[in-house]
Amino acid sequence: MDLSLRLETLDVPDxxxxxxxxxxxxxxxxxxxIGTLLAVGRVFGHKTAAGELVSSAAVVPYAPDRAHMGMVxxxxxxxxxxxxxxxxxxxLGVMTIGSCVSLVSTPEGLPLYEKMGFEIVSVVHKYVRSQGLSGYADKPIDQGNVVSLRWDDIERVNAxxxxxxxxxxxxFLRHRVRQASAGWMLVNGAQIHGYALGIKGAASWILGPVVARDDWVATQLTAQIAQATMDAMRIDVPAQHADWAACELPRWGFAKVAEPPVMTYHGRPLRFGKGLYALAAQVFG
Incomplete structure (x- = not known):
């Protein structure tokens, strides 16, 4: 390693x-x-003597024993x-020994993670829609129960x-809702059966997270965001909902482009519930 490089904690000026x-x-x-990432996580990187950033890695601690890594x-x-x-x-040093630290690996990063003690525990199904490929199906009937997600709904959404x-x-959800360009909930009276966010990025939208009681609810919420824009869009679906994704997402022009592995440090098990239909993003889990 070049000894002239400095490994630093990164912040808003970076x-x-x-x-x-x-x-x-x-x-x-x-x-x-990146602003959301810095607000909820820790980001590190190497800089040259001239201040040029040449590496990075982020960790988002969601609990004392649970974190997600990304942007390596x-x-x-x-x-x-x-x-x-x-x-x-x-x-990794941010977390205590024995923590469950997860990440979604790229093909290039896989050998490094395996050498460092990460093990594959699942996969993510990555779907992408090119710009303009919207409206492949009629919007599902929502029966008036799909409503805009408001700031004062955060606590119920978090539950x-x-x-x-x-x-x-x-x-994280507080920052993500502020960042979101679209947010929807499916409700029945005071009860929330699901929510979804759409994040408009530099090159495409991110559709996620999507959390739903069942496939029907997930479809209603996904449709609201997928058909609201003609922009390019991507969504990362956990393996447990691969069949739902294969059936529903092509209706709005999505095509599966990759199946990256989900890894955890020393194979620690993840505790995803059945209601997680889409990750917030690969960097956030």
Whole structure:
């Protein structure tokens, strides 16, 4: 490793550098996404003597024993120097021994994670819709029960999210709702049966998280966001709902493009409930 490089904790002044670093490897993080990441997680990276950011890794601690990792990047000009291992180890060091730390791996990152003790425990089904491919199906009948998600619904939404994600991520949801361009709930009186958010990014929308009582509810909520825009969109569906995704998502122009592995440190089991239909994003879980 180049000893002139400094491994630092990153913060708001580093947002533009993180955007540039992600672009260098073909990723489309924007300032808003990274701002949310910095607000709820810890981000680390190597800088050159001139201040150029050449690596990154983020960890989002949702509980003392549960976290999700992402945005593990090494600039192409600085690979094969041990930076990825060093910055990932630093991010892991935020959590206590025995914690469940999960991540969604890229093909390039898989060998590194395996060497560091991560094991594959599942997969995610990644679907993408190109710009303009909207309106492939009539919007499902929502019977007037799909309503806009409001700020004062956060606590009720969080209670449903805890059941689906397996841990309280209230602080993340507060920031995510602020960032969202669209948010919907399916309600029956005072009871919430599901919610979904749409995040407008630099290159495409992210449809997620989607949390629902059953397939029908998930379809109603997904349709509201998928048909609200002609922009490109992507959604990451846990393996437990692969059949639902294969049946429903092509109706709105989505096509499956990848099946990246979900990994946990030393194979710790994840506690996803059956209600999680889509991740918030691969960096957040």
């Amino acid at each position: 947002i533009n550098s993180l955007v540039r670093l992600s672009a260098a490897v073909g990723w489309d993080y924007d300032a808003a996404e 990047i090494v600039h192409p000009d600085f690979r094969r120097g041990g930076l990825g291992k060093a910055v990932t180890a630093t991010a 449903l999210d805890v059941q689906a994600f397996g841990v309280d991520r209230r602080e």
